[in-house]
Amino acid sequence: MQLLVNDSTYEISDNQEGMLLWALRDELGLTGTKFGCGAGICGSCTVHIDGVAQRACITPIATLTEESQIRTIEGLARAGSNGERELHPVQQAFVDHQTPQCGWCMSGQLMQAAAFLDENPTPTDEEISQAMSRNYCRCGCYVRIKSAIRLAADEMTLAGAGQKQTPDTETEVTA
DSSP states (O other): OEEEETTEEEEOOOOTTSBHHHIIIIITOOTTSOOSSSSSSSOTTEEEETTEEEEGGGOBGGGOOTTOEEEOGGGTSEEOTTSSEEOOHHHHHHHHTTOOSSOTTHHHHHHHHHHHHHHOSSOOHHHHHHHHTTSOOTTOOHHHHHHHHHHHHHHHHHHHTTOOOOTTTOOOOOO
């Protein structure tokens, strides 16, 4: 079977009973998508399937088609105007806020946040909390995660308006 992952087509074994997580990690070597709980609860394995955040550990390969567009954390950054890879605004905000502690949940957190901001580019703090409530962080970095998502939302809104956030326009986010 062929899968479209991060804008490239890959041939995977025809294990229709297998889960997407293991095809990504074991067959394609895309180990940024983490195994956490194996039951779709923690969110560490979150990827985008046709633009929607989904849990790869409970997504049977049999539910996918060759037209399914899968994006993993390895494919979240995009080519910039100079041809170099540029971090997605959510990735950059997580770096700027020094969000990760152990890092285990971060790829899932980033993927969930990116999909959420695609759906809701100007969220309230309550909407951020609600959208991220199913992604667990063992280290308890929730305040930094929420602040980073707020920063990314602000940056994306300003970028859409042709502006860049400066220290004069930066907003402080509290939990």
